Amino acid sequence: MAESFNLLGRNMYDLDDYTAEEITAILDAAVVMKEINQRDYKKLPTLKGKTVCTLFVENSTRTKISFELAASRLSADLISFEAETSSLQKGESLQDTVETLNAMGIDLYIIRHSSPGSPQLVNKYSGKPVLNGGDGRHAHPTQALLDMFSVREVLGTLKGLKVVIVGDITNSRVVRSNLIGMKKMGASVTICGPRTLVPGHMEEVYGCTVEYDLKTALKDADVVMGLRMQLERQTEGLFPSLEEYSKHYSISKETMQWAKKNAIVMHPGPMNRGIEILPEIVESSQSVIIEQVTNGVAVRMALLFLILGGKMG
Numbered sequence: 001m002a003e004s005f006n007l008l009g010r011n012m013y014d015l016d017d018y019t020a021e022e023i024t025a026i027l028d029a030a031v032v033m034k035e036i037n038q039r040d041y042k043k044l045p046t047l048k049g050k051t052v053c054t055l056f057v058e059n060s061t062r063t064k065i066s067f068e069l070a071a072s073r074l075s076a077d078l079i080s081f082e083a084e085t086s087s088l089q090k091g092e093s094l095q096d097t098v099e100t101l102n103a104m105g106i107d108l109y110i111i112r113h114s115s116p117g118s119p120q121l122v123n124k125y126s127g128k129p130v131l132n133g134g135d136g137r138h139a140h141p142t143q144a145l146l147d148m149f150s151v152r153e154v155l156g157t158l159k160g161l162k163v164v165i166v167g168d169i170t171n172s173r174v175v176r177s178n179l180i181g182m183k184k185m186g187a188s189v190t191i192c193g194p195r196t197l198v199p200g201h202m203e204e205v206y207g208c209t210v211e212y213d214l215k216t217a218l219k220d221a222d223v224v225m226g227l228r229m230q231l232e233r234q235t236e237g238l239f240p241s242l243e244e245y246s247k248h249y250s251i252s253k254e255t256m257q258w259a260k261k262n263a264i265v266m267h268p269g270p271m272n273r274g275i276e277i278l279p280e281i282v283e284s285s286q287s288v289i290i291e292q293v294t295n296g297v298a299v300r301m302a303l304l305f306l307i308l309g310g311k312m313g
């Protein structure tokens with residue numbers, strides 16, 4: 001199980017710091033963790049004595065709970081920092097917050113924050129490994145890992161696949177981490193959305209293909225991933241209306257006919273059903289959206305295990 005790859009003490013700010021071999025080692029470890037999660041007794045003693053802190057300063061359901069479940073399944077002590085009831089509300093800085101937590105003996109932090117670069121700051125203030133649970137529009141590497149795990153589980157490999165990511169590309173940290181990770185793993189990624197929601201120079205920066213027409217983008221797709229339409233940005237006039245957006249970019253049974261017959265449908269969540277994705281396709285056999293959530297626990301267990309140096313058995 002990934003013994004030749006030493007991830008001990010590593011940070012995970014994004015996937016650009018990880019090689020394809022290291023990503024494969026994490027995904028392989030997650031296969032073992034998933035098998036453990038399917039047992040009646042789901043707990044391992046492997047991180048007994050270690051303390052993990054989820055420092056979420058932005059809202060989350062999936063990432064926070066799956067990391068907390070992962071820590072708990074590996075028998076680590078867990079500190080679930082509640083931003084809303086913390087002294088951040090009294091004006092305490094992130095630096096003082098981290099130094100305070102650190103004084104209590106945290107071994108690893110997982111941070112979600114609206115500011116890109118906040119994971120690096122937490123590492124600077126704590127000197128402890130930090131996993132990025134989503135920093136602004138920048139990166140969400142553990143989401144990309146669980147997405148890659150889910151693709152590999154169903155389709156066997158990422159190598160040679162065509163992955164199409166559709167939606168609000170500008171505001172998505174998920175797309176950026178997936179572009180880095182999936183390319184390293186040998187997939188070709190096409191991004192698709194209205195011109196107003198696709199930043200310039202994506203081809204040059206990420207080596208992806210950009211399409212503005214959904215039918216063209218979906219041709220020969222093996223994997224189709226929808227992204228959350230950020231409803232709060234609707235008033236900015238980036239597209240005429242939600243109905244208009246949905247008409248041209250919604251993932252549905254009809255539009256999935258433009259992809260390969262056995263193509264899978266993904267979404268990182270949370271979803272706006274009826275806008276970027278229709279309920280009929282969410283609930284269809286092509287969808288792996290619920291499996292993505294399940295796999296998130298296994299992938300995050302694997303990461304905690306490898307970075308905190310847990311021993312099996």
Ligand code: CP
Nearest residue numbers: 060061062063268269
């Ligand atoms: N996909 C994702 O990051 O979901 P949460 O915001 O619920 O964590």
